[in-house]
C-alpha cells in the first residue's frame with residue numbers, strides 16, 4: 001500500500017502548554033483511521049496543523065496529493081493551498097453559510113477548482129454556463145448520496161443538525177479530496193443516524209477512492225468503521241492498533257476513566 005500522508009514528530013505549544021507532542025502517523029492509500037482521546041487530548045489541534053490552520057512548532061507533514069508521485073512537504077502551506085492539493089475537512093463546530101441555500105453551500109466549495117476564470121463568469125460565456133451546469137449536476141449528485149438533494153433550495157440553517165453535518169461532508173467532497181479529515185461527524189446524532197452515517201462513510205471511501213482520518217467520541221462508530229485507531233492523551237500517542245487491541249489496552253482504559261464516554 002502506497003502511503004499518502006506521513007506525519008513526522010509534529011509538536012505544537014501554546015504558551016507553556018504542549019498541546020501535541022511528537023505526533024507521528026502514516027496513512028496508506030484508502031485507509032480509514034480513527035483518532036481518539038479524551039477531551040483536550042490534542043485531536044483537533046492535529047487536524048488544524050494538517051490543514052495549515054496552525055503552524056507546528058516542530059515536525060513535518062508530507063502528503064502525496066492527486067498529481068504527485070511522491071509525498072511532498074506541505075508543513076508551511078496555507079489552508080487553501082492544502083485544500084487544492086487534496087486535503088478536505090469538516091469542523092467540530094459546523095461551519096456552514098447558514099443564510100445560504102444547501103446547494104450554494106456546496107457550490108462555494110468549488111472555487112478551489114472551477115474550470116472557468118473570473119472573466120468568464122463576469123462575461124457569462126458559454127464556458128461559464130457549461131461549467132456552472134456541470135458543477136450543479138455534480139453537487140446534486142453528492143447531495144443525493146447523502147439523501148438531502150430534495151433540500152437543495154432550503155436554507156442551510158433550516159436543516160436538522162444531523163443533515164447539517166452531512167452537508168459539511170458534501171462540501172468537503174466537492175473539493176475532490178484524496179484525504180478527508182472528519183472532526184466528530186456523528187456529534188449530536190442519534191444511534192440510528194450514527195449507524196447510517198457509518199455506512200455512508202464506508203461508501204464514500206470506496207466511491208471516491210478516499211483515505212479518511214476521523215476524530216470521534218462515539219466509540220461504537222470508531223470501533224465499527226475504522227481499521228486502525230490512534231489514541232492521544234495529553235498530546236501524546238499512547239496507543240495505536242486495530243479496534244480490538246485498543247478496546248483492551250490498559251493505557252487507553254486508564255486515559256478514559258472519568259470521561260463520559262464508554263469504550264466498551
Ligand SMILES: Nc1ncnc2c1ncn2[C@@H]1O[C@H](COP(=O)(O)OP(=O)(O)OP(=O)(O)O)[C@@H](O)[C@H]1O
Nearest residue numbers: 014017019037038039040041042043044045046092
Ligand atoms: N489556539 C489555541 N490556543 C491555546 N490553546 C489551545 C489552542 N488550541 C488548542 N489549545 C489547547 O490545546 C489542547 C488540545 O486541544 P484540542 O482542541 O486539540 O483537543 P481535542 O482532543 O480536540 O479535544 P475535544 O475532544 O474536547 O475537542 C487543549 O488544552 C486546548 O485548550
